Amino acid sequence: MSTEPLLEAPASVEVTYVGQEQPESWEAAVYLCGPTPTDPGKPSWRPSAVAALRTAWKGPGRLAVFLPEPAAGRSYPPYADQIVWEEEAMRRSDVVLFWIPREMNRLPGLVSNIKWGAWYDSGRAVLGAPPEAERMAYLLHFAEAFGVPVERTLQGAAGAALRAVGHGSHRTGGERAVPLAVWRSEPFQRWYATRRMAGCRLLDARVEWYERAPAPDADPAWLLTVTIAPGDGSAPSVCRLLSAQGQGMLM
Known part of the structure; x- marks a missing residue:
């Protein structure tokens, strides 16, 4: 029997865009939920969230990050397929990180309200919104009532997501469908x-x-x-x- 110590897998972050297959294994998985700008001239907030997660994730092993946006140069799948992909990715995520920089005339985030209603009591939600975000009182009320971490900066929300997963736990195949809150x-x-x-x-x-x-x-x-x-x-x-x-x- 070998007496060599087991080596931990190096820390890595793998981004999965809408329509793409999920990784076969991971230590932790985070879904980035929130409104997506419809104006091509307005940048999405998700690349900054991914950058914050890359900086903060120390592993060991793989952090899977699900983005309900297409990769650069690609297009969205048919809407019904997009919804199926999003629901499956959220179901397998350890944390559903909500970032809602709501502006009612430009970025209302109406679908985000529905998703918040589905996940706020899951034990997996993190809620982020800048102080100037509009019409957030109802969401913030239920975040407080159910112990959901609340952050006012995107970097803070990413940090809260990683605090929730800690070092994660290696899961593969069907194990990926058991979130850390239950797995542990x-x-x-x-x-x-x-x-x-x-x-x-x-x-x-x-x-x-x-x-x-x-x-x-x-x-x-x-x-x-x-x-x-x-x-x-x-x-x-x-x-x-x-x-x-x-x-x-x-x-």
Whole structure:
């Protein structure tokens, strides 16, 4: 048996643009959510967010960053395909970073309101908005009520996203669908270790419900639908896992 120490993967940031395939593995994943300028003469805020994440991410391993914009020189996919890509990328992200520099006459961010409503209580949201952003009181109210980090600069929002993921945790294949908020919990790790010992593979997962931990030393509560490939080669099966606060894992 080798006695050489295991080397940590160097820190890297991989950007995935709308319509592109997701990386096969990562330590952490961040989705950049917020209004996109429709005027070609107005620059997007997302390149600056990516630059801030590149500077601050120390790894180890890969930080995946999802951008719902096309790469330079490319165009958006058909709108229905774009929506599917966005929903799938958000579902697999550890943090959904909202940056909403709202100006009602130029950058209203109406779709961002809908996405905020879907993710503010997920345990994965970070809300960023400059002080002059318009009509943000409702979003800020629920951010405070649900313990969502709030930042007033883009760099600060990027920092809050990386504080949320910490050093991340390596996940590949179907494991990428389990966000860090669930992946790190003791009930999930205990369940998953048992399945891996039996030779099973996790093909996919979806968080159906999440409630943040009531105290720093407690686990969150969550409901997770998982698709498992049994070790005996039989057909994949779907089951639901419920981790209720104070009650352990209920299946």
